[in-house]
Amino acid sequence: MRQLLSICRHEISLMRSHAIPVALYYLIPLAILAFVEGGFSVYLQLEDPSAGFSGADLAAPGQATMFGFMSLATVGFFFLGDHAWGTWNRVRALGVRPRRIMTGKLGVAYLNQLMIFVVVMGAATLLFGLTVRGSTVALIAVELVMALVIVGYGLIACSLARNQAEFNAFSYLGALVLAGLGGALTPFETLPQWAQTIAPLTPTYWSVRAFSIVILDGGGLADVSEELLVLALFAAVFFLVVSRLFDASKRRTTWA
Amino acid sequence: MSHPTDAPGDAALVVDDLHKSYRRRGAEPVQALAGVSFEVASGEIVALLGNNGAGKTTLMSVAAGLVPTDSGRVLVHRECVTDRGGRPTRQLGLAPQEESLYPTLTAWQNLDYFGRLAGLRGAGLRARTTELAEQLALSEHLDVRASSLSGGRRRRLHTGLALMHMPSVLLLDEVTVGVDVEARKSVLELVRDRARRGAAVLYSTHQLHEVERLGARVVIIDAGRVLATGSAQALIAAHAPPLVELVLDEALDLPGSITSQLETAAWTTSGTNRVVARLSDTTIALPEVLEQMDAPTRRAVRGATLIAPSLETAFRRLVGGTTAADGGQTLEEGP
Numbered sequence: 268m269r270q271l272l273s274i275c276r277h278e279i280s281l282m283r284s285h286a287i288p289v290a291l292y293y294l295i296p297l298a299i300l301a302f303v304e305g306g307f308s309v310y311l312q313l314e315d316p317s318a319g320f321s322g323a324d325l326a327a328p329g330q331a332t333m334f335g336f337m338s339l340a341t342v343g344f345f346f347l348g349d350h351a352w353g354t355w356n357r358v359r360a361l362g363v364r365p366r367r368i369m370t371g372k373l374g375v376a377y378l379n380q381l382m383i384f385v386v387v388m389g390a391a392t393l394l395f396g397l398t399v400r401g402s403t404v405a406l407i408a409v410e411l412v413m414a415l416v417i418v419g420y421g422l423i424a425c426s427l428a429r430n431q432a433e434f435n436a437f438s439y440l441g442a443l444v445l446a447g448l449g450g451a452l453t454p455f456e457t458l459p460q461w462a463q464t465i466a467p468l469t470p471t472y473w474s475v476r477a478f479s480i481v482i483l484d485g486g487g488l489a490d491v492s493e494e495l496l497v498l499a500l501f502a503a504v505f506f507l508v509v510s511r512l513f514d515a516s517k518r519r520t521t522w523a
Numbered sequence: 524m525s526h527p528t529d530a531p532g533d534a535a536l537v538v539d540d541l542h543k544s545y546r547r548r549g550a551e552p553v554q555a556l557a558g559v560s561f562e563v564a565s566g567e568i569v570a571l572l573g574n575n576g577a578g579k580t581t582l583m584s585v586a587a588g589l590v591p592t593d594s595g596r597v598l599v600h601r602e603c604v605t606d607r608g609g610r611p612t613r614q615l616g617l618a619p620q621e622e623s624l625y626p627t628l629t630a631w632q633n634l635d636y637f638g639r640l641a642g643l644r645g646a647g648l649r650a651r652t653t654e655l656a657e658q659l660a661l662s663e664h665l666d667v668r669a670s671s672l673s674g675g676r677r678r679r680l681h682t683g684l685a686l687m688h689m690p691s692v693l694l695l696d697e698v699t700v701g702v703d704v705e706a707r708k709s710v711l712e713l714v715r716d717r718a719r720r721g722a723a724v725l726y727s728t729h730q731l732h733e734v735e736r737l738g739a740r741v742v743i744i745d746a747g748r749v750l751a752t753g754s755a756q757a758l759i760a761a762h763a764p765p766l767v768e769l770v771l772d773e774a775l776d777l778p779g780s781i782t783s784q785l786e787t788a789a790w791t792t793s794g795t796n797r798v799v800a801r802l803s804d805t806t807i808a809l810p811e812v813l814e815q816m817d818a819p820t821r822r823a824v825r826g827a828t829l830i831a832p833s834l835e836t837a838f839r840r841l842v843g844g845t846t847a848a849d850g851g852q853t854l855e856e857g858p
Contacts, residue, residue, distance in 0.1 A: 273639035280636075284627035284668075353623025357684065360587040360617040361640050516590070 270363060274371025281345050282375070289379075292338040293386045296330035297394070300387070303330075304395050310454045311483075320483060323395035328478035329451030331387040332413065332471055335380045336441035339421040342376045343434030346425050350519040365515035369425070373418050380414035400485035409481065409491055412498040413474040417441070419505030420470075426512035431521045450475040470501040534562035535723035536586065536692050541595035541605075543581055543747075555581040557747035558595070563723040565691065568714065570739035571727040574842055578747040579727045580620055583696045586725065587617045599692050613641055616690030620697045620727075622681045626670035630661055630680050633669055634687055641688030651687065658716070659683045660709055675706030682710050686717060693717055693724045699733065711736055731835045741834070745842045755834045763837035766830040767812050769798045772823040799830075 282289050300323060308322030349355040349368075358368060391397040399406055424437035446452055448462055449471025455463065466472040477494035480486035543556040555578045563569045573579050584590040586597045588604035596605045599612050624633050634652045643651055656662045659679045664672060669680060682698045695714065699707045714737060718724050726739060734741060734755050741758055743750045751758055802812070809829045813821055830836070 269644070270640060270642075273636065276639075277636045280628055280632055281625065352625060353619055353621045354625060356584075356587075356589050357617060357619060357623045357637075358640060359589055360615060361637070361688070362613040362615075363640055 271367055271371050271374070274363075274368060275374050278345065278372055278375040281348075282341065282379070285341065285344075289338075289341055292334050292341070292379075293383055295337075296334040296383070296387050297390050300326055300330050300391060300395060307454065310457070318483075321396040321398065323391040323397040324482050325454060325479065327388055327391035327395070327397050328384075328482065329446065329475055331384045331410075332417075332449075332451045332474055333442050333446040334387070335383055335414065335417045336420070336438055336446060338379060338383060339376070339417065339424060339438040339441065340435055341379075342372065342421045343424060343428060343431060343438065344521070346372060347428070347431055347434060347519050347521045351521040355519075359515070365513075369422070369513070373422060376421060377414055377418045380417055381410065384410045384414070397482070399482050401481035401490070402487040405481045405486060405488040405491050406478070408488060408495060409474060409477040409498070412495055412502065413470070413477075415502040416470045416474070416498055416505065419502050419509065422509040423505055423512065426509055426514070429517070429519050445469045446471045448472065470498055473497045473501075535565045535567075535600055536563040536725060537596075537598040538562070538582070538586060539596050539598070541582065541585060541597065542593040543578075543585055543590070544593055555747050556585070556592075556595075559744060559747065559749055560595075561742050561749060561752055563692070563725055565723050566718055566721050568718045568724040568726055568737045568739040570734040570737065570741050571725055571744065572729075572731065572734070572741060572838055573727075573744040577744045577842075579744065580696055581747075582744070583617070583619070583694050583725070583727060587615055587694055588612065589617075613688065614691050615694060616685035616688065616692070617694045618682050618685035618696060618698045620700070622677060624669045624677065624681055624684060627668060629666050629668055630656070630672065630676075631665040633680060633684060634665075637684045637687045643688060651689075655683050655687060658709075658713055674701060675703045678702045679706055679709060682713065686713065689717075689720075689722075691722055693722050693726075695724065696727045697729065698726075699728065699730060707733075731833075731838060734834055743838060743841055750841050751837075758837045758841075759832045759834055761837070762840050763832040763834070765802045765807070765832050766836065767800050767802060767809065768828045768830055769800070769824050770826040771798065772825060 303326050304322035306322065307324075307326040308320070311318070311320035311322060311325060314320075349358070355368075359365060388397065392399075420441050421438075424434050424441075428434035428437060443452075448458070448466050449455075449469045450458065450466065451471050451474075455466065455472070455475065458466070473494045477491040477498070480490050480494070484490070538559055538561050541556045541559045542554075544552040544554045546552045557578075559578065559582060561569070571579050571582065581590065585592050585605065588597075592605045596603050598604070599614050602612055602614075604612055604615070625636070628636070631652065634655060635648065638648045638651055652665075653662070656665055659682075661676060661680060661683070664676055669677060672680065678698065678701065682695065685693060685695065693714070699710055702710065711733060714724055714726060718737075724739075726733075726737065728734070739755070740753065741755055742752045743758070751762070753761075800812075809827055812829070813824065813827060816824070
């Protein structure tokens with residue numbers, strides 16, 4: 268356990284040594300929120316003029332989710348960096364199991380996901396009038412499981428990618444395609460029919476749906492139980508896939 | 524960390540009949556290790572010598588438990604690190620050939636992390652970091668990012684990470700590559716110090732002069748096989764008799780007659796005007812060599828050098844390749 272904490276602490280040190288790119292994953296969603304909040308607001312007004320929704324009610328969790336996927340690029344950078352710097356094998360040579368190294372890395376990545384969510388939702392509340400009408404516990408539960416899904420997706424990217432370019436392709440795929448299909452970029456109902464048809468195959472569809480139930484409809488934990496279950500299944504599948512795919516000895520590097 | 528005491532005949536590091544091949548799609552397997560066996564006792568430094576591609580780095584990686592072996596085993600204090608395809612142990616300290624540290628973290632953070640991973644904590648960790656930084660001459664640079672350190676300091680830090688937890692078996696793979704004289708001196712002193720304190724050290728290098736400075740026993744490998752083992756003196760005595768190099772007037776075709784004229788020469792090799800003769804009499808002096816030649820031959824000699832026996836000569840005779848010190852020349856054995 269102490270070794271695991273040392274790895275987590277070390278990953279935080281690495282993130283601090285790259286503070287600016289890490290901070291951008293917190294700041295950019297707020298900037299984008301400023302651009303898209305008006306459009307989401309118009310859409311919500313059309314849906315229910317009397318509800319008094321803010322555009323941030325729908326846009327903020329979507330942005331947090333999208334930049335959660337985007338931030339996987341830093342996970343990839345430190346993971347692939349470990350290989351390019353030669354420290355991956357060096358740490359292993361100390362008797363530290365790859366599973367433990369990855370647990371430490373992804374533990375910090377998980378906390379980073381939660382932090383992005385807290386910062387984006389907090390700033391959206393203060394700056395853009397986001398109001399959570401339902402249960403805060405349900406909101407937290409959805410984010411806890413969704414962060415697990417994103418981290419699991421990041422692990423698959425770690426397993427498959429041989430360099431940063433490949434890893435970035437995975438994180439952009441998650442951020443733009445999965446988040447877009449799920450309704451994190453634009454309101455789900457405005458997506459083309461084909462996209463709406465396949466959207467339930469993406470975890471973001473279920474997270475955006477759960478966030479909407481809690482934030483817009485005032486739902487509680489029971490109201491999002493189905494969404495939570497599906498998200499948990501996605502997480503389980505991702506981790507199962509990783510357990511089959513991950514090869515600690517695979518040759519990896521950063522950009523070369 | 525304590526150093527387990529080896530029972531007689533029970534070395535700290537045992538490499539036993541290691542075989543390892545690399546298979547690449549569409550290509551013949553490359554045999555990196557073909558039955559390598561040797562031992563390193565506690566307190567002993569063993570220098571692993573071999574040309575590039577001889578199998579040194581593969582051996583280090585297998586010994587560290589990072590690469591699975593095809594067959595054979597590596598024991599560290601009787602614990603097998605090659606079971607189940609590789610099982611690293613904290614009793615090992617590895618400094619790989621390539622510089623490996625966290626470039627954006629400070630020297631202190633690098634040392635601290637490796638200390639923590641090895642189980643050091645609190646005052647003990649701080650004391651060990653401070654002590655090692657002094658030994659590495661890095662005390663003034665602990666707050667500097669590794670990427671901002673000079674090449675020599677980075678190399679010292681790289682080596683120091685393997686020593687942080689005071690392992691009882693050290694695997695050092697060409698750790699002095701590209702370092703300056705001062706850095707080399709301090710790295711070698713660190714290695715000697717660890718051996719004096721009981722660590723078994725396997726030290727891979729191309730710098731043969733380091734072997735004598737370390738007082739190391741030598742294992743020479745080539746094409747994944749052990750060619751020779753023993754002290755540097757024993758290898759020199761067995762494989763490196765004294766040589767005399769003669770530079771002759773190019774206009775004369777004399778090299779062919781030199782062999783018959785030098786009674787003590789066991790063999791010669793010649794270029795256009797250069798003759799290297801191996802002397803079977805190890806006590807002979809240069810004037811005596813020249814006296815064995817007839818007058819015309821002696822007059823054709825423009826220069827003569829008695830080459831003292833060395834580990835480099837022994838290595839070159841065994842492996843037939845080049846070393847870092849010889850500028851890429853290759854000696855060919857004469858008739």
